[in-house]
Amino acid sequence: MVEVRLESVSKRFGRVVALHEVTLTFEDGSFTAILGPSGSGKTTLLYLIAGIYKPSSGRIYFGDRDVTNMPPNKRNVGLVFQNYALYPHMTVYDNIAFPLRLKKLPRDEIDRRVREVAKLLHIEELLERYPSQLSGGQQQRVAMARALVKQPDVLLLDEPLSNLDALLRIKIRAELKRLQKDLGITTIYVTHDQSEALALADRIVVIDRGRIQQVGTPDEVYARPRNLFVAGFIGSPPANLIPAKIVARSGSACVAIGDTVYCPDKPLSEKLARFQEVIVAFRPEHATLGEEPAENMVSIEAEVYTVETLGKENIVTLLVGATPVKVVVEPSVRPQPGSKLFINVEPEKLMFFDPETELNIEYIEV
Amino acid sequence: MKMAGRNAALLFFLAPAFILIALFYLVPLAITVYVSFTDMQNWSLYTLRLLPNPLFNYARLFHMMLYDPDFVKVVYTTIVFTLVTLAFNVLGGLGLAIAVYLMEERLSGFFRGLWLLPRMTPVAVYALLWYYFFLGSRDGTLNAILMALGVIDKPVQWGTDPRLLPWSAWAIIIYVNVLVGVSFGMLIFYSALRSIPWEQVIAARVDGASTLQLVRHILIPSIRWHIMFVTVWQLLSLLTTYAHIFLLVEWGVVDRWWSSTWALYVFTTAFGLGGGGPSSTYQGLAAAAAVILALVGAGLGLLALRLLGFRRMIVPPKGEL
Ligand SMILES: Nc1ncnc2c1ncn2[C@@H]1O[C@H](COP(=O)(O)OP(=O)(O)OP(=O)(O)O)[C@@H](O)[C@H]1O
Ligand SMILES: [Mg+2]
Numbered sequence: 001m002v003e004v005r006l007e008s009v010s011k012r013f014g015r016v017v018a019l020h021e022v023t024l025t026f027e028d029g030s031f032t033a034i035l036g037p038s039g040s041g042k043t044t045l046l047y048l049i050a051g052i053y054k055p056s057s058g059r060i061y062f063g064d065r066d067v068t069n070m071p072p073n074k075r076n077v078g079l080v081f082q083n084y085a086l087y088p089h090m091t092v093y094d095n096i097a098f099p100l101r102l103k104k105l106p107r108d109e110i111d112r113r114v115r116e117v118a119k120l121l122h123i124e125e126l127l128e129r130y131p132s133q134l135s136g137g138q139q140q141r142v143a144m145a146r147a148l149v150k151q152p153d154v155l156l157l158d159e160p161l162s163n164l165d166a167l168l169r170i171k172i173r174a175e176l177k178r179l180q181k182d183l184g185i186t187t188i189y190v191t192h193d194q195s196e197a198l199a200l201a202d203r204i205v206v207i208d209r210g211r212i213q214q215v216g217t218p219d220e221v222y223a224r225p226r227n228l229f230v231a232g233f234i235g236s237p238p239a240n241l242i243p244a245k246i247v248a249r250s251g252s253a254c255v256a257i258g259d260t261v262y263c264p265d266k267p268l269s270e271k272l273a274r275f276q277e278v279i280v281a282f283r284p285e286h287a288t289l290g291e292e293p294a295e296n297m298v299s300i301e302a303e304v305y306t307v308e309t310l311g312k313e314n315i316v317t318l319l320v321g322a323t324p325v326k327v328v329v330e331p332s333v334r335p336q337p338g339s340k341l342f343i344n345v346e347p348e349k350l351m352f353f354d355p356e357t358e359l360n361i362e363y364i365e366v
Numbered sequence: 367m368k369m370a371g372r373n374a375a376l377l378f379f380l381a382p383a384f385i386l387i388a389l390f391y392l393v394p395l396a397i398t399v400y401v402s403f404t405d406m407q408n409w410s411l412y413t414l415r416l417l418p419n420p421l422f423n424y425a426r427l428f429h430m431m432l433y434d435p436d437f438v439k440v441v442y443t444t445i446v447f448t449l450v451t452l453a454f455n456v457l458g459g460l461g462l463a464i465a466v467y468l469m470e471e472r473l474s475g476f477f478r479g480l481w482l483l484p485r486m487t488p489v490a491v492y493a494l495l496w497y498y499f500f501l502g503s504r505d506g507t508l509n510a511i512l513m514a515l516g517v518i519d520k521p522v523q524w525g526t527d528p529r530l531l532p533w534s535a536w537a538i539i540i541y542v543n544v545l546v547g548v549s550f551g552m553l554i555f556y557s558a559l560r561s562i563p564w565e566q567v568i569a570a571r572v573d574g575a576s577t578l579q580l581v582r583h584i585l586i587p588s589i590r591w592h593i594m595f596v597t598v599w600q601l602l603s604l605l606t607t608y609a610h611i612f613l614l615v616e617w618g619v620v621d622r623w624w625s626s627t628w629a630l631y632v633f634t635t636a637f638g639l640g641g642g643g644p645s646s647t648y649q650g651l652a653a654a655a656a657v658i659l660a661l662v663g664a665g666l667g668l669l670a671l672r673l674l675g676f677r678r679m680i681v682p683p684k685g686e687l
Contacts, residue, residue, distance in 0.1 A: 052568050072571045079572045085565035089587045098583070099573040150574070 002063045002153040002186060003028045004049060009058030011044050011210075018044040020210045022058070026154075029184045031177070033201035035194055037233070041210040042190040043082070046156050049188065051075045062153060073102075077154045078147030078185075082162060084139045086131040092118075092142050093127040099150040117149045120179065136163045140172065148183070155180070155187045161196065173199060194234055198222065206230050224351075228358040231281050231351065237315060239281045240325045242300075243355070246275050255280060255352070258321055262298045264347065271361050272352065278361070279353040284326040286349040289316060289333065294344040300325075302343050304335045318343065395660070402653035408646055423654035439532070439623040440631045446536055447543075447627050448604045454544040455600050459551020460593065464581055466552070467559040478556065481549045493613035496542050500524045500619050525620030532624040539611050539625050546610065551596045558589040598670045605663050608633055615639070632656045 004026040011019040019041045026032050034042045047053045048060065051072035059068045067075055086095050093114060100110040118124045121141040131139055140160055147155060161169045177200050180187045191197050197204050198218045206213040206221060206229075214226040225231035231239040244257045253273035254263040257280055263269065272278065293299030302318035302325060309331065316327045316335060320343070327343060335341055352361045403420035406413045419425070430437040462481060466474045484492055499507040502523035509521040525535050562585070570584045586593070608630035614620050615630065616639060626634065636652035638645070 047568075050572055052571070072568070073574045073576060075572075076574075077572060079569065081565045081569060083563075083565060085563065085569040087566060087569075087584065089590075098570075102574045102576075102579055102583075146569075146573070 001028055001184060003061075004154055004186060004188070005061040006048075007059045007061070009048060009055045009060060011041075011048060011053060012056045017210050019048070022212055024205060024212065024215065026186055026188055028063075028186055030202050031180050031187045031189065031200060032203045032205060033197035034188060034190045034205045034207060035192065035197040035233075036207035036213075037192060039209075040207045042192070042207060043158055044210075045207070046079070046158050046188065046190050049154065050077050050079050050156055075154075076150065076152050077156055078150065078152035079156045080140075080143045080147050080158065080160045082159045084131075084143040086139055086142055086146070088131050090130075091127065092123065092129050092131070092134070095131065095142055096127075096145045096149050099146065103150070113149055114145075117145045120148070121145045121175075137168045137172065140164065144176075148179075148185075152185060155185045157187065157189045159191055159193075160189075162191075162193070169196075176200065195236065198234075206233065208233070224360065224362060225281075226360055226363055228279065228281075228353050231353070231360070235283055235285075237284050237326045237328075239283050239351070240287075241353075242280045242320055242323050242325065244278055244280045246272055246278060257298075257300050260298065260300050262347065262350075268352075271364065275354060275361075277355055279355050281351040281353060282345045282349050284315065285328040287327045287343050287345045289327055289329055289335065289341050290344055291341065293342050296346075297344040298347055298350060299342045299344050302341060304337050304339050304341060306337060307334055309334075398653045398656055401649055402657050404650045404653075406649035406653075409649065413650075417650075423651050424658070426651065427654055427658065436623045437631075440626045440628060443532070443536065443624055443626060444605075444628040446532075447539060448601065450536075451540050451543050451547060451604055452597070452600055454540065455547040455604075456551055456593065456597050458544060458548040459596065460555055460586075462548060462552040463555030463559055464585060466556055467585070468577065478552070481552055484546045485549050489609045490613065492546070493542070493610050493617075496538070497614060497617050497619050500538055500614075502526060502619070525614070525625070526618070531621055535620045535624040538620055539614065542610050542614065543604075543607075547600065547604070550600065554592055554596055555589055558592040559585060562588045594670075598667060601670065602663050602667055605629065605659060605666075628655065628659050632659065 006022050006024045009019060009022045010017070022045065034045060036042050044053065048055055051067065051070055051074075055068060059066060061067065062075070087098065090098065096114045096117065097110050100113060105113075114127075115124070118127060121144055123138065123141050123145060126134060126138055126142070131142070134142065140163070144160065147157075161172060164172065173196060189197070189200060198221075201218060203215065204218055204221045205215050208229050214221055214230045216224075216226075221230060221234055225234060225239070228241065232241060242257055244255050246253050247256045247261065248254070249261065249263055252263060252269045254261050254269070255272065255278065264272065288294070290299075300320055302320045305317045305319050305324065308315040308317075312331065314329050314331055314333060316329055316333070318325050318327065318341065325343060353359065354361055354364065401414070402423055403416050404414050405417050405422070417423075427437075431441060462477075466477050469477065487495075498505070501507070501509070502521060502525070504510065504513065504521045506521060506524070508524065509518070512518045513521070522530075524530065525538050527534065566584060566588075567580065570580050575583065605627075606629050608627060611620075611625055611627060611630055612633065615622055615625050615634075622639070632652045632655045635655065636647055636649050638647045
């Protein structure tokens with residue numbers, strides 16, 4: 001159990017910059033999710049912490065120890081691979097016992113610890129089997145057991161649930177969270193599935209093209225995305241982004257979204273005054289649809305394009321000018337495609353981004 | 367009807383292989399067995415008649431094993447040469463493959479190329495190289511080097527000096543064969559190692575394995591089937607190959623009998639040895655020796671497969687094929 005710290009870590013593969021100047025701290029005992037699209041550098045980040053890759057520049061610390069040049073076998077990390085990487089020529093028991101045998105622990109202690117962790121992960125009946133005789137979910141648990149049995153200081157998980165069906169995923173997700181809290185191991189969990197990240201993690205690191213986009217609690221990342229990438233990546237469906245103009249009304253800056261003009265209060269209007277254009281964003285689940293503009297709401301006129309029915313809710317896609325906008329509504333709401341409606345959003349739920357820097361203007365110092 | 371069609375198809379696909387096997391294996395085998403029952407000499411067809419006692423040549427070989435000092439040398443040489451060369455070829459090939467596998471890519475390519483050189487060199491050229499190297503005169507490379515270094519003051523007859531026999535002759539033929547043979551194992555083992563999923567190797571590292579532990583617990587077990595295959599293959603081919611040794615014996619750089627393996631004995635008995643070799647050739651006797659060699663090879667091959675658990679390694683396919 002240890003704190004993991006990265007200081008300006010970069011990793012290049014030839015001309016490809018897989019990670020650029022990453023500075024991060026993973027607190028002792030915390031559960032952090034690394035969230036990003038395919039190819040964003042998540043696995044690279046994990047392998048750097050495990051010691052499989054050496055950083056091209058920067059330093060990595062476990063607590064006070066500088067581990068930058070320490071080989072993986074000295075780091076005491078547990079790693080669960082995306083494809084599990086069980087040893088096919090060993091039984092489940094031998095797979096789990098392997099890290100302990102390497103440490104030359106006494107036989108009875110190995111046996112005790114293997115059975116303990118097998119019980120924890122409900123794989124006691126599988127111990128005599130070979131990996132090829134297991135289902136994906138069972139293999140996943142074995143891989144987890146192998147990572148946990150050596151009581152690692154840091155547990156690294158690379159999309160461990162991506163090969164499982166949706167039901168099993170939710171089940172194991174819950175077990176994983178409980179397990180991590182019980183054991184208190186510093187855990188770093190890589191995923192491109194945001195619902196996993198939001199459900200599991202104390203903290204989320206959003207990464208894109210090798211650069212950290214935002215670090216925050218699930219709430220922060222959801223409610224106050226730092227830039228357009230995060231806004232457009234988090235949430236399902238993600239936030240709506242509508243280009244808008246800044247116009248002056250009675251001496252203060254207002255936002256013109258199509259025909260709708262919204263004039264915010266003091267601190268915000270002062271910030272907006274510095275821009276000619278902004279991108280307005282709001283979440284599909286924060287908007288409602290109505291025949292009329294609503295009181296105390298920002299109402300935007302739009303034309304219904306399609307309706308997707310998902311059972312517990314419907315997703316209505318509308319066009320604001322040429323920009324598609326999604327709104328999540330009750331299953332009973334099924335407007336006709338082609339009809340004109342108003343999208344009503346509470347002003348507090350609106351977010352504004354600078355189109356140049358793509359930053360949320362909330363985060364811009366005045 | 368369906369059954370008949372199936373058989374016809376089977377026949378169609380298997381026939382070419384059957385014909386080839388029959389033509390180039392079964393027929394020569396039958397001829398060899400027949401010749402071994404005759405007293406054929408000097409390739410004279412007049413002598414190609416069944417002996418009154420067809421097993422006479424076999425009895426004679428058995429007798430020679432007990433009483434002919436030269437033939438006893440052949441037997442010892444065969445056993446020592448086969449086992450020691452086999453051990454070097456398999457273990458050396460394994461060691462090289464692992465070393466090359468753990469090396470950086472660019473270095474590894476160079477080393478693999480280097481070890482393939484002897485195999486790519488024509489046998490005669492390669493044998494000539496070592497002929498000059500071990501030559502007993504002061505022109506021999508080894509002698510020249512050692513004399514220049516002052517280790518010896520007059521040339522040593524490395525392969526023929528009675529005081530050094532049989533060890534020096536054995537060392538030379540084993541050395542020359544290992545240098546060629548080791549690359550076979552190296553190539554097979556290396557490509558097998560490369561096909562181990564990278565994550566498994568990394569997983570072992572993360573689990574705490576040192577390089578030695580990685581080799582012992584992951585790399586070697588993962589390629590055990592290949593190790594078995596190379597062992598059996600090399601055992602059988604070492605029992606039957608003689609090209610390199612033949613040239614070294616023919617050119618007189620090593621002692622004839624302390625360098626003759628059974629296979630070479632078969633060859634020289636049937637075809638004679640140039641230069642100072644015997645003038646008569648004995649095809650009947652050679653054929654009997656060849657039949658014994660084939661039987662021993664088949665027996666050892668089956669035994670090895672059984673001992674190494676060939677059955678267990680052929681995993682039944684998942685699902686129905
Ligand atoms: N060994 C390597 N050699 C060259 N380029 C690499 C190597 N490993 C990764 N990259 C590149 O670095 C970038 C980041 O890769 P990485 O595997 O970390 O992505 P990821 O976020 O894990 O993606 P995914 O979600 O698809 O697993 C990619 O552009 C990838 O092509
Ligand atoms: Mg990845």
